[in-house]
Amino acid sequence: MMGKTTLPEGFSELERFVPDWAVTHSADRAARRLDSTSEEREAFFYAANDLAAPALALLDSKPLAELDEAETRLMQLMLSLAHVALAVEIQGDDESRHAVGARHMTITRASADPR
Amino acid sequence: MANQAPQQVSLQDEAIANLGTGPIPAGPYYRADYFELEREAVFRRTWLQIAHLSELPEPGSFIVRRVDIARASILITRGRDGQLRAFHNVCTHRGTELVSEEAGRRSLFSCPYHMWTFSDDGELRSAPDFERFYVDKSSCSLPRVAVEVCAGLIFINLDPDTDQSLRDFLGPIAPQLEKLPVARATRFSEYTYEIKANWKLTYDNFQENYHLRFIHPRSGAAAVGSDNPFGYPVKFGFHGPHRTQTIWSNPEAAPKPFQGFAFGKALEAALMDGCEMALAKDYFAIFPNFFMLGSPMTPFSHCVIPIAPDRSRGVIRMYWIGEDRNASQRFAREYQMATARDVHAEDREVIEAGQRGLSSGALSHIHMQEQEVLCRHLFHSVDTMVNAYQAQKLAGGERV
Ligand code: FES
Ligand SMILES: [Fe+2]
Numbered sequence: 060m061m062g063k064t065t066l067p068e069g070f071s072e073l074e075r076f077v078p079d080w081a082v083t084h085s086a087d088r089a090a091r092r093l094d095s096t097s098e099e100r101e102a103f104f105y106a107a108n109d110l111a112a113p114a115l116a117l118l119d120s121k122p123l124a125e126l127d128e129a130e131t132r133l134m135q136l137m138l139s140l141a142h143v144a145l146a147v148e149i150q151g152d153d154e155s156r157h158a159v160g161a162r163h164m165t166i167t168r169a170s171a172d173p174r
Numbered sequence: 175m176a177n178q179a180p181q182q183v184s185l186q187d188e189a190i191a192n193l194g195t196g197p198i199p200a201g202p203y204y205r206a207d208y209f210e211l212e213r214e215a216v217f218r219r220t221w222l223q224i225a226h227l228s229e230l231p232e233p234g235s236f237i238v239r240r241v242d243i244a245r246a247s248i249l250i251t252r253g254r255d256g257q258l259r260a261f262h263n264v265c266t267h268r269g270t271e272l273v274s275e276e277a278g279r280r281s282l283f284s285c286p287y288h289m290w291t292f293s294d295d296g297e298l299r300s301a302p303d304f305e306r307f308y309v310d311k312s313s314c315s316l317p318r319v320a321v322e323v324c325a326g327l328i329f330i331n332l333d334p335d336t337d338q339s340l341r342d343f344l345g346p347i348a349p350q351l352e353k354l355p356v357a358r359a360t361r362f363s364e365y366t367y368e369i370k371a372n373w374k375l376t377y378d379n380f381q382e383n384y385h386l387r388f389i390h391p392r393s394g395a396a397a398v399g400s401d402n403p404f405g406y407p408v409k410f411g412f413h414g415p416h417r418t419q420t421i422w423s424n425p426e427a428a429p430k431p432f433q434g435f436a437f438g439k440a441l442e443a444a445l446m447d448g449c450e451m452a453l454a455k456d457y458f459a460i461f462p463n464f465f466m467l468g469s470p471m472t473p474f475s476h477c478v479i480p481i482a483p484d485r486s487r488g489v490i491r492m493y494w495i496g497e498d499r500n501a502s503q504r505f506a507r508e509y510q511m512a513t514a515r516d517v518h519a520e521d522r523e524v525i526e527a528g529q530r531g532l533s534s535g536a537l538s539h540i541h542m543q544e545q546e547v548l549c550r551h552l553f554h555s556v557d558t559m560v561n562a563y564q565a566q567k568l569a570g571g572e573r574v
Pocket of ligand 2: 379380385386389390517520521
């Protein structure tokens with residue numbers, strides 16, 4: 060993936076997170092959160108945190124149905140960030156304990172899921 | 175409103191005076207014989223929330239829902255006339271379950287066994303070699319089940335003799351539900367969980383705040399504060415078997431930075447959807463096993479479905495108005511669902527631990543404090559129906 064640009068201009072810092080976190084379905088994002096290490100979650104959260112506002116501003120500029128591949132990946136990163144932010148910012152070092160119960164909460168449908 | 179003090183529960187309050195203060199028997203939370211009574215006395219004769227209008231978007235749409243505690247499978251159709259109808263999903267020939275899919279679009283339903291075919295209004299349309307039977311087609315319609323809608327929420331009533339409309343059942347709660355996003359929702363996010371616990375024990379967890387600070391130290395931080403260390407609600411309300419509460423929130427709790435950013439997006443989206451904020455802190459518990467939060471930012475419902483005396487299934491839905499309008503709204507909906515899911519994830523384990531304790535039979539009674547009055551009210555509402563049912567049986571079947 061190194062050197063290849065798969066995200067819109069200005070978001071190259073997030074390029075290294077694309078393979079792990081650009082995920083299509085909400086249930087898979089939640090699972091990815093549970094299967095990741097705290098180092099992986101923190102690296103993603105602290106890199107993406109400040110880019111969320113500009114990323115959503117860029118994506119808001121056109122209808123969701125018209126996002127191109129690079130923009131779709133950026134959208135998916137933002138959706139994964141929603142899950143990861145809860146782990147890093149809210150749960151903190153409680154996340155591994157929290158994960159035990161979270162595994163039983165099965166996402167069956169999400170607004171962001173493609174239909 | 176946010177810094178109002180928690181409500182002191184006054185036993186002079188007419189609505190709760192008859193609930194008393196005594197211990198509550200433990201048996202109803204684990205015993206198989208009590209569960210059997212609930213099956214007949216409560217679930218087979220009460221309005222039950224079962225689906226949402228958005229699941230039957232057009233003429234010809236149908237869904238099938240299993241109601242485990244009534245051992246029933248229910249077929250709900252939207253006819254070509256737009257009309258909603260519900261039936262037992264049972265072929266009237268020799269009882270085979272008619273439709274095996276969970277949802278779809280179709281206006282004719284053929285039984286796999288001998289191909290009796292029913293239309294979406296329940297009438298028997300055709301049956302092979304029917305001349306050899308000794309009945310009329312008109313007496314072979316699918317058994318009807320009462321179905322009514324409030325605020326987009328579909329309810330059924332399995333009592334063939336029910337004379338109570340859904341509106342009468344919901345009373346003053348109906349017009350309030352109509353003001354919530356769910357009434358205009360066209361889609362939803364959903365997550366579910368299986369739990370080894372009685373439905374009342376599970377439900378009770380979500381109608382008391384006594385546990386918040388112990389079970390949700392991180393995710394519930396904004397729900398407690400020095401003015402209200404347990405995060406007790408500012409108001410309770412009782413309407414027949416239903417109940418409401420108004421949630422307190424800590425005026426001093428500052429959200430974490432990213433959380434604040436996400437909440438901002440959610441608020442923006444709710445305002446663009448034209449949502450009312452007046453009921454944002456209200457919680458509506460619809461008897462027996464459904465509740466809904468009034469918040470347009472976290473518009474979730476929770477149904478605790480009884481499976482066995484010590485087993486239930488939870489279904490949580492966040493009801494949304496319209497497709498995701500833009501990236502920010504899509505992001506906000508994902509964050510809000512994940513937030514609610516995090517809180518619910520924390521409750522499950524301790525509820526199961528409670529069930530293990532109760533199922534051991536070690537306790538004859540459990541105790542409920544004043545701020546667990548909603549749990550006490552649920553028990554009394556159920557027990558009143560169970561007692562009436564038993565009295566009716568003793569009296570030889572007449573309804574009392
Ligand atoms: S049981 Fe359905 S057609 Fe025979
Ligand atoms: Fe809880």
